[in-house]
Amino acid sequence: MAVTERTPGGTDGEGTAEEPHTGLQAAFTAGVARLRGLTGGLTDEALRAPSALPGWTRGHVLTHIEGVGLALARQARYALRGRTIEVYDGGRPARDAAIEAGHGRPAAQLAAALADALDEAEASWAAVGPDDWGRPVAYRDGTLRTVGLAWWRELEIHTVDARLGASPSGWSPELCTHLLDFLSVRVPGGIGLTVTAVDTGGVWTFGRGARVAVEGRLTDLAAWFAGRTPEGELAGDPLPELGTWP
Template sequence: MEAGTAVAVTDRAPSEEDLDLRAALAEGHIRLRGLLAGLTEDAARAPSALPGWTRGHLLSHVEGVARALARQARYALRGRTVEVYDGGRAARDAAIEAGHGRGAAELAAAVGDALDEAEASWDAVGPGDWRRPVAYRDGTVRTAGLAWWRELQIHTADALLGTGPDSWPPHLCLHLVDFLAVRVPAGTELRLAAVDADRSWTLGEGEPVAVEGRLTDLAAWLAGRAPQRPLTGGPLPELGNWP
């Protein structure tokens, strides 16, 4: 078994099929809209949680990825696949650089328009559409929807607008532990225990390392974000790249 594979979990974790993804996205859209309502010029220029990026950079990225993944769903419903970004990664980076300096009102309006587009695209997905193919990771509409869910929730916390990983819903945290298990380095058997959720995981194989903490803090650490309360055990291994 490869390192990073989830080899054991106590009880039954909710499966991806249990998740009402459309409702989860709607909840995330509402939260971000509420935070954008009070965006000031100073706040737009202030640092985000991502090194080297202001909130303007981060929100410009959210704007772009919202539209990019929404169009994956929109074209899939037409029986077509398209690249995630017109012009690829270079075009994505150029749009962030061009857009981050916009005024706070313009920036908030642009992100709001992107969220409108995202809502329209995901609301149009019917029960039989989630398995339609998309270009994103050669996956399905559901693959793209889960990616937008991760981007939306994680970057809302990264924006430092008053909400952090503590606000992540339990189902997202459980999804992140499973999705990010591949970050566990080779030669490590990572034994995670969520002290507030009565759940534990054994990820990877090798030298055992036990880590305990609240579910949101474990998910934040695996996602490369600072836990809001200290994790115990360890020492914490250096995690690999995102999948």
């Protein structure tokens, strides 16, 4: 794998806290501020409109952001106490049930709950110091950095999924690079996939086997890897079918 850029505060994948942690925390702050700006004045009608995710309304997506924000913030809080805890009480079934129960709330109620969750996320991540990123967590049996990168992905991708005005074209080069690396496991076996960002000159090669080349803007490549619709065209003949998320 050849990678030309780096994620905030560390390496291109899950990484370690080899660089100052402020870059990742700044990404959280910017992402939360963006989402807050897009969700002001939500109406019941707007929440019932379709999102970019099949079968989910905007209410589903925003309720999911609320829940995952609280769940990952809890990972951080417990890690700072030297403890690990399940991501969701009751696991994935409880997470899914909460989304189904919460997506139909009146706009004012959902917006207030989302704002509270974002407040909690900001406070929890602000408490993480430079020496804390290697602390163990239950999430993926990883570290606080693993959780932090997950919150970054969830926040940025689902803000786009909500169809409130954000799009992948607004994703930072750092996020796009991280998504390419983290999601490279989606590249099917038996091919050597080379992706080239025509706007930045970045080149990445994943896997081994028959050579396949895909070109496009960096944000479009990242959207494709993330299972979202690129805004611009990708050049590939044909584009390989990517596997499931890790």
